[in-house]
Amino acid sequence: MENTHTNISELGEFGFIKRLQDKIKLTNKDIIKGIGDDAAVVDFGNKKTVISTDTLTEGVHFDISYTPLKHLGYKAVAVNLSDIFAMNAKPVAITVALSFSSRYPVEAIDELYEGILLACQLYGVEVIGGDTTTSISGLNINITAMGVANEEDIVYRNGAKENDLLVVTGDLGSAYIGLQLLEREKEVFKANDKIQPDLEGNDYVLERILKPEARGDIIELLAKMEVKPTSMIDISDGLASEIFHICTQSEVGCAVYEDKLPIDPQTVLTAQDFGMSPTIVALNGGEDYELLFTIKQEDFEKVKGNPHMSVIGHMTDKNAGVNLVTRDNTSTPLTAQGWDAFLKKEMDGKGEEEE
């Protein structure tokens, strides 16, 4: 953060909005009106509009003591766009609603917006509206994302069929390990503020928690490969929880293979350092923002060997339930940790539940 501190009230209402408008340049001609009126006006044309909303709350979704505001802004956009991609749609625009206490100076909000606008630029979306309000304490970032898709391209959670293959992108559990590292160094720093954080060599896991990417590249790739998933969801609460969402909505069971779970080597090592099972971390860590989808068996050849995708299981009859096939070839029922996670995360500051 720059070493200047301008109180929001010094700018005045028009000054603040003007400042935002100067930062936010519209380039998409279908956005007829962006910020500056009661509402934005968008021409979504003949395609279907896909809409999602997500909130990041200080002390729950992020700890401001180790979260750079620019990354936070970037992440707030990415996690929202992740939901649009999970519908196999293309994001077009977002609205940004911020509430923050007066301890945040204008420069802090500028930094947050820098991250928001950087993400918008990279993902090709525009900020079309917002609401900025004070709060008693903390920072709350709500983003609503809108995208478009042809009706026949949209992928829901409820289309998985028995024998479909379960595929996940990227790798799992790294964001959770990044979070554990940050929490550990925070405790060390609290005990002795002369000790500098020891985070060297952990760039990947830290980036996964602080500045995740939404997998728009996968949506393009699937289109190019001519693979339309039968169901899809993004991984915010953890792989296990998302598998349960697909299984419940599609009315199928699932067998997931422990030895197929994609986990980054650094994540495996650091998990072991923490005395955690890498498998549990991959299943329940959450905040991966990878895509989880099912494909027809006949599409296996197209997906096989793709470095961005891992086939981790297959769908079964509903009555077989959701099972993890462990390395010793034993099948054990998997539990959705979504809400246990709510309880747990509420205590350690990560509670989230999404509709």
Place this chain on the structure above:
Amino acid sequence: MENTHTNISELGEFGFIKRLQDKIKLTNKDIIKGIGDDAAVVDFGNKKTVISTDTLTEGVHFDISYTPLKHLGYKAVAVNLSDIFAMNAKPVAITVALSFSSRYPVEAIDELYEGILLACQLYGVEVIGGDTTTSISGLNINITAMGVANEEDIVYRNGAKENDLLVVTGDLGSAYIGLQLLEREKEVFKANDKIQPDLEGNDYVLERILKPEARGDIIELLAKMEVKPTSMIDISDGLASEIFHICTQSEVGCAVYEDKLPIDPQTVLTAQDFGMSPTIVALNGGEDYELLFTIKQEDFEKVKGNPHMSVIGHMTDKNAGVNLVTRDNTSTPLTAQGWDAFLKKEMDGKGEEEE
């Protein structure tokens, strides 16, 4: 509130979402998918989509000690739809993002949703998505509203021309007076909790602050009267502030007549009881959620005498500025209190600023 207290975690994640889905029934066939997936899918057809977002924060926009949750839910929807109506558009759908601390039981969230769904039913909109998260403290309600309009019907803030007439709907300042009453009774109750609140005979001003309506009826009326405003805005921050928005964006000045300001008699009396000028209250009180618009002089005959509309002034040359013509026929420059209000309201718990 019912005397039951169910902790959110008792329901489990699926239980909570299922509960919401059971409450939220989609009836609009253009809403292809509502809650329950990563995003909603809406067919906005050939019309333009109008989008707005607004947040209500505990301790800033409402005081939970005297705000019934059902009314709060209703209000959260109404203030968002007010922005859609202010574009001369018809609202279609909303997303609801809630964050709340664990001191709110399931029954409290149910009550909040009851109000949200009642408003949706009355205004003919549907809940198509949401996000429910924990927070460290307090309740934060963010709603994004979407509507449709034919491009040629949309009214912006920037279309007012010199000599246009300035029209406001309903009456002004009542919500602010309602708030003062609630604050006063809260102080009395804090001093002596045996004294019951004395709010009798104040139904109108209390309803104006606790359960305001968005003026969708006016949008229908204007269409029926074949009047298309040249500019329009809704009154959230206060009449003066909104006049400045129109004048700045339309590059015109304005003369507003004190004796034309529509103020409810009860509001006048109660303002005087509080030692406040009813004119100041009408100009700067805010939260009226009435519509402020400009019309061409030739439309005066259509509007004249309409009980829902008051002509309160006319637009002038930009260089003349924004002036209040007082009862003694003196013209004094008006000041936009929007941001002063941010400062003031931040102290007395009502900060708001909208883009």
